[in-house]
Structures are given as C-alpha cells and as structure tokens.
Amino acid sequence: MSATDIVVILVGAVIVVGIAWFFWGPRRAGTRASLTSTGYQEAMVLVKGGYTPDVIVVQRGKPVRIHFRREETAACSEMVVFADFGKSARLPAGETVTVELLPEEPGEYDFTCQMGMLRGKLVVE
Template sequence: MTPDRWIVLLLGLALVAFIVWFFWLKRSRGTQAAQTGSGYQEAMILVKGGYTPDTIVVQHGKPVRLTFRREETAGCSDKVIFADFNKSADLPTGKLVSVELMPEKPGEYAFACPMGMFRGRLVVE
C-alpha cells in the first residue's frame, strides 16, 4: 500500500474510534440533584439534541422529581421512558413536565427516548 492510503486508513480508524467513544463509551460524572424543602431530590433536564445533563446523581430511598423541558421538535424527543421504574412521560415542546420516581436500591438506571437515540442515566447512591 502507498503512504497516502495508509494515512487515509489510519485517519478513518481514528474517526471510527472517536465516534464509538463519543456515542457509546463516554461517561459524564453527573449532576447532583438538589434537595428541596418538600423532601424531593430535584433536577431540571433540557431536551435539545439530547438530555442536558444526561447523568443525574441521587440518593436511594428518597423521592426524585426530574423536570424535563423540551426545546426542539424532533419526533424522537417527544417522550421519555424510565423502563426500570415502568414510567414514561410525553414531552410537549416548550412545556415543563415532571417525572417522579422512588429509587429504592443503589445502581444505575437508564432513561431514553422511544428510539434510544437520546439516552440518560440516573445514578442512585
């Protein structure tokens, strides 16, 4: 193989590795949910090209209220599903929608849009 083909091959492999890391392997540390006077652990999540923040850290045994604000019209982002808690919520554009959960056990629980393109994690300590 010629040197220019080696360069293209190596750049292509590097790009594939970056894409795999960015979409499947990258883990953010997470945002600690705020404790409120009502006893809930609360966090606001912006839905725009994904979930921001995409990782929420909470304590087990205390109720959690996640409030979603959707600022886009992509069809996939119109719903959020918490499969481990058997809960879901419709997310109309521009509206605040709260989802209340009670995490009993420590662990990581996923939430996502129906197609799985937008993904997030609830880390229960």
C-alpha cells in the same frame, strides 16, 4: 490506491470513531439533584440533541422529581423512558414535563428516548 482514497478512508474512520465515542463513550460524574424543603430531590434536564445533564445523582429512599424541558422538534426526543421504573412521559416541544420516581435500591438506571438514541443515567446512592 490514490491519495484521495486514503484521505476518504481516514476521514470515514474518524467519523465512525466519533459516533461510537458519542454513543458508548464514558460518562461524566453527574449532577447531584437538589433536596427541596418538601423532601423531594429535584433536577432540571434540557433535551436538545441529548440530555443535559445526562447523569443525575440521587439518594435512595427519597422521592425524585426530574423536570424535562424539550427545546427541539426532533422525533426521537418526543418521549423519555425510565424502563427500570416502568415510567415514561411525552415531552412536548417548549414545555417542561415532570417525571416522579421513588428509587429504593442503589444502582445505575438508564433513561432514554423511545428509540434508545438519547441516553441518560440516574445514579442512586
């Protein structure tokens, strides 16, 4: 095996580890949704190569409005799906779309694109 072969194998291994870390690595603590005077908990999520923030923390029993702003044209990010709540929404590029939820039980609920490649989490306390 030549030195070039070893370098190629090592670079490939680093790329595989990086991809695994991106998709399955630990998540940050999250962003707490702000409580408005109307009683809604609201958060803004930028959709551009992923969800920013990708973890949103809310209180149970209070309605939630999550505003998604899609700033890309990748096919994967055309839709957001909250499978546990039976909700989904189309996200046209350059527009803000609001998804309303009422989380009644504490727990962690995923939201994803329709292909499951972009991932976020709603943490209900």
